[in-house]
Amino acid sequence: MFKILKRQMLTPNICKMVVSAPRIAKSALPGQFLIVLANEEGERIPLTISDYDREKGTVTIVTQLIGASSAAIIAKEEGEFFRDVVGPLGNPSAFVKMDEEALKGQRYIFIAGGLGTAPVYPQAKWLHDRGIAVDVIIGARTKDLLIYTEELGSACDNLYLCTDDGSVGFHGVGTACLEDLVNNQGKEYTQAVAIGPMIMMKFATLTCKKLNIPIDVSLNMLMVDGTGMCGACRVTVAGKTRFACVDGPEFNGYDVDFDEAMRRLGQYKAEEAEEKAKYVK
Amino acid sequence: MAERIPRVPVREQDPKVRAHNFEEVCYGYNLEEAMTEASRCLHCKNPRCVTACPVSIKIPEFIAKVKEGDIAGAAAIIGEDSSLPAVCGRVCPQETQCEGSCVLGVKGESVAIGKLERFVADHTFEGETLSPSGVGCASESEVLRSEATNAASAAASESRAMRGMVDAGPRTEGLGTIPLGGAGGYKGTDNGHKVAIIGSGPAGLACASDLAKWGYDVTIFEALHKAGGVLEYGIPEFRLPKEAVLKREINEVKALGVKIETDVIIGRTVTIDSLMDDEGFEAVFVGTGAGLPKFMGIPGENLNGVFSANEFLTRNNLMKAFREDYLTPIHAGKKCCVVGGGNVAMDAARTALRLGADTSIIYRRTEVELPARKEEVHHAKEEGVDFQMLTNPVEIIGDENGWVKALKCIRMELGEPDESGRRSPVPIPGSEFEIPTETVIMALGTAPNPLIVNTTKGLEATRRGGLVADDEGRTTRPGIFAGGDAVTGAATVILAMGAGRKAARAIDEYLKTK
Numbered sequence: 151m152f153k154i155l156k157r158q159m160l161t162p163n164i165c166k167m168v169v170s171a172p173r174i175a176k177s178a179l180p181g182q183f184l185i186v187l188a189n190e191e192g193e194r195i196p197l198t199i200s201d202y203d204r205e206k207g208t209v210t211i212v213t214q215l216i217g218a219s220s221a222a223i224i225a226k227e228e229g230e231f232f233r234d235v236v237g238p239l240g241n242p243s244a245f246v247k248m249d250e251e252a253l254k255g256q257r258y259i260f261i262a263g264g265l266g267t268a269p270v271y272p273q274a275k276w277l278h279d280r281g282i283a284v285d286v287i288i289g290a291r292t293k294d295l296l297i298y299t300e301e302l303g304s305a306c307d308n309l310y311l312c313t314d315d316g317s318v319g320f321h322g323v324g325t326a327c328l329e330d331l332v333n334n335q336g337k338e339y340t341q342a343v344a345i346g347p348m349i350m351m352k353f354a355t356l357t358c359k360k361l362n363i364p365i366d367v368s369l370n371m372l373m374v375d376g377t378g379m380c381g382a383c384r385v386t387v388a389g390k391t392r393f394a395c396v397d398g399p400e401f402n403g404y405d406v407d408f409d410e411a412m413r414r415l416g417q418y419k420a421e422e423a424e425e426k427a428k429y430v431k
Numbered sequence: 432m433a434e435r436i437p438r439v440p441v442r443e444q445d446p447k448v449r450a451h452n453f454e455e456v457c458y459g460y461n462l463e464e465a466m467t468e469a470s471r472c473l474h475c476k477n478p479r480c481v482t483a484c485p486v487s488i489k490i491p492e493f494i495a496k497v498k499e500g501d502i503a504g505a506a507a508i509i510g511e512d513s514s515l516p517a518v519c520g521r522v523c524p525q526e527t528q529c530e531g532s533c534v535l536g537v538k539g540e541s542v543a544i545g546k547l548e549r550f551v552a553d554h555t556f557e558g559e560t561l562s563p564s565g566v567g568c569a570s571e572s573e574v575l576r577s578e579a580t581n582a583a584s585a586a587a588s589e590s591r592a593m594r595g596m597v598d599a600g601p602r603t604e605g606l607g608t609i610p611l612g613g614a615g616g617y618k619g620t621d622n623g624h625k626v627a628i629i630g631s632g633p634a635g636l637a638c639a640s641d642l643a644k645w646g647y648d649v650t651i652f653e654a655l656h657k658a659g660g661v662l663e664y665g666i667p668e669f670r671l672p673k674e675a676v677l678k679r680e681i682n683e684v685k686a687l688g689v690k691i692e693t694d695v696i697i698g699r700t701v702t703i704d705s706l707m708d709d710e711g712f713e714a715v716f717v718g719t720g721a722g723l724p725k726f727m728g729i730p731g732e733n734l735n736g737v738f739s740a741n742e743f744l745t746r747n748n749l750m751k752a753f754r755e756d757y758l759t760p761i762h763a764g765k766k767c768c769v770v771g772g773g774n775v776a777m778d779a780a781r782t783a784l785r786l787g788a789d790t791s792i793i794y795r796r797t798e799v800e801l802p803a804r805k806e807e808v809h810h811a812k813e814e815g816v817d818f819q820m821l822t823n824p825v826e827i828i829g830d831e832n833g834w835v836k837a838l839k840c841i842r843m844e845l846g847e848p849d850e851s852g853r854r855s856p857v858p859i860p861g862s863e864f865e866i867p868t869e870t871v872i873m874a875l876g877t878a879p880n881p882l883i884v885n886t887t888k889g890l891e892a893t894r895r896g897g898l899v900a901d902d903e904g905r906t907t908r909p910g911i912f913a914g915g916d917a918v919t920g921a922a923t924v925i926l927a928m929g930a931g932r933k934a935a936r937a938i939d940e941y942l943k944t945k
Binding site for chain 2 (some may be wrong): 174176194219236239374377415417421422430
């Protein structure tokens with residue numbers, strides 16, 4: 151059992167939770183994820199780690215209300231317990247394994263969309279703490295749906311906010327903001343990282359191709375065990391079948407078959423809609 | 432004469448009924464049936480059944496006790512060599528092991544050793560009903576079983592005492608003998624040495640039981656949220672009831688003082704090196720099984736509706752997708768093709784059938800070569816699974832939305848024997864045809880997970896991914912032992928248990944001479 155120490159709704163649909171999980175907190179690195187099973191009858195849900203505190207033995211997760219299983223996670227109150235939290239899973243971000251010298255000259259740009267903003271935080275912080283140049287673009291439909299603005303503000307050199315409706319910051323999507331930064335404001339980046347909805351990562355990759363910036367994307371595929379056992383998270387990367395859980399979750403965006411990944415994400419849509427109708431009013 | 436009595440048939444759920452539920456297929460023997468069946472044993476001087484058993488259960492001895500109606504005595508004898516008799520009685524391939532070597536089988540039918548083992552194990556659990564799944568079984572068999580319960584419950588308490596007697600204190604025998612084992616023993620006097628077991632499947636549970644009985648402080652680390660490994664996520668409820676049988680046997684292991692920590696992925700949550708350097712574990716046993724699914728590498732395998740048997744079975748068994756009150760979705764479709772011919776293929780096919788799919792097994796050789804247990808094939812057929820033999824998939828065809836529409840296959844014929852001695856299947860040119868289907872489940876075998884090798888200094892793996900270990904389970908790094916599917920690749924529950932027990936002896940030896 152894993153105790154929920156803090157719970158905060160970031161938007162009407164997005165919930166941040168700090169969970170006691172000492173073993174995971176001790177080993178977690180940026181880019182990794184964990185799996186949460188809220189109750190005995192729940193689903194094992196993969197969630198990217200949004201922060202970790204080795205001293206306090208806590209990990210932070212951010213969940214968006216999508217279906218019955220995410221509803222079960224969000225329904226938990228402070229002081230209550232998740233049945234299971236397991237991780238850290240997957241490989242840490244590529245920069246974690248790079249040597250310091252190679253990192254020094256890098257200039258990172260993160261493109262975060264919606265819920266994907268939360269896992270960008272530990273990555274940007276990791277780089278920023280080491281003095282590596284980091285800019286972050288956060289995008290959402292409207293001002294009230296932007297999350298982690300304060301945290302990210304102190305974890306990068308420049309934070310750019312974008313909204314589809316122009317209610318704050320750049321009026322438009324994150325990829326348009328990136329194009330603007332590179333083409334009109336003289337910004338140069340050596341590496342991009344996009345985390346967000348699959349469609350957003352697809353377009354971020356197309357934009358980066360155009361701008362000639364390498365890009366890594368974090369694939370949030372369907373999973374059961376998260377350890378390479380089920381193969382539900384299969385994706386085609388550079389023409390080969392890979393498992394997002396053990397080979398990823400981050401891959402070179404140029405190589406990812408996004409259309410297949412998006413289709414595979416919808417594999418249980420019919421079953422999920424049925425469950426959601428039962429549990430989410 | 433005893434051999435004139437025909438093998439006592441075992442009562443089973445009606446195939447037409449069980450094709451729509453997940454309750455246990457086989458009801459097992461009652462006391463009277465078991466005693467009659469036991470009377471068929473010839474008590475050979477050189478029992479070949481014992482030699483053929485990977486954990487060398489003293490089969491004629493326990494059967495003699497059953498014949499006398501001394502079920503507690505029988506349980507004590509089995510308990511000396513097996514920690515999971517209720518499981519093994521249900522899932523062992525007896526026809527190629529004990530029963531396959533039974534002298535009676537030469538001219539007639541072998542003694543139903545597996546069914547007798549299961550009967551003894553089921554009756555040893557005190558005060559519990561013998562209902563395999565606890566609900567909805569045929570009333571006639573309920574009556575039969577409850578009679579047997581009464582007879583057995585008195586025996587059961589006695590059995591505890593007996594098993595304690597045969598099994599107290601640390602082991603003193605030499606390496607050549609099989610030490611007293613079985614979950615049905617007592618925790619040995621604490622010797623202060625900590626051993627970590629990675630994986631709570633059959634290998635890990637068997638290794639942990641023996642070590643706990645010899646006084647070791649044993650912790651099992653399990654990556655999933657429930658203990659049991661393949662017994663929990665792989666084998667379906669209708670063959671191995673989870674609450675009534677598996678959980679009960681795991682609780683027996685825990686009763687020996689073995690701690691089980693779930694949700695710990697060794698190599699990710701914590702490494703073997705940190706277990707040994709920081710947490711004080713002096714030896715480690717790796718029993719992580721063979722969990723990685725294989726795919727064929729044919730076009731269309733990433734279409735929606737193509738699943739590994741691992742995914743399909745894990746959703747249904749571990750995550751209980753078949754139950755209305757559980758959230759995990761599962762998709763069998765109206766028509767399902769399962770590719771493969773092993774026990775896992777049978778499990779997947781019979782699961783899909785129960786979820787409402789018209790199901791076919793696609794196998795490239797003939798029925799004779801099917802690697803699955805005969806009983807599973809027989810049950811699958813009875814339930815209505817269709818068998819397409821000498822058939823091999825060449826492509827999975829999708830519809831415009833990327834969902835499976837058909838499985839394109841080619842007919843095969845048997846050619847010359849290959850290195851395995853089996854005649855290898857050869858495609859018949861021009862015989863391609865399509866089977867319209869909504870789902871395809873790949874049950875082509877599994878390989879060991881590389882995570883531990885990749886995250887532990889000094890461990891080596893073979894080309895096929897198995898850990899390099901000697902017959903006693905010693906790996907390339909002193910203090911680290913391994914056994915079961917993690918070493919051999921996918922095999923059986925009982926072989927894994929045998930390997931776990933051998934490694935327990937090697938660990939004991941290692942820590943005593945360290």
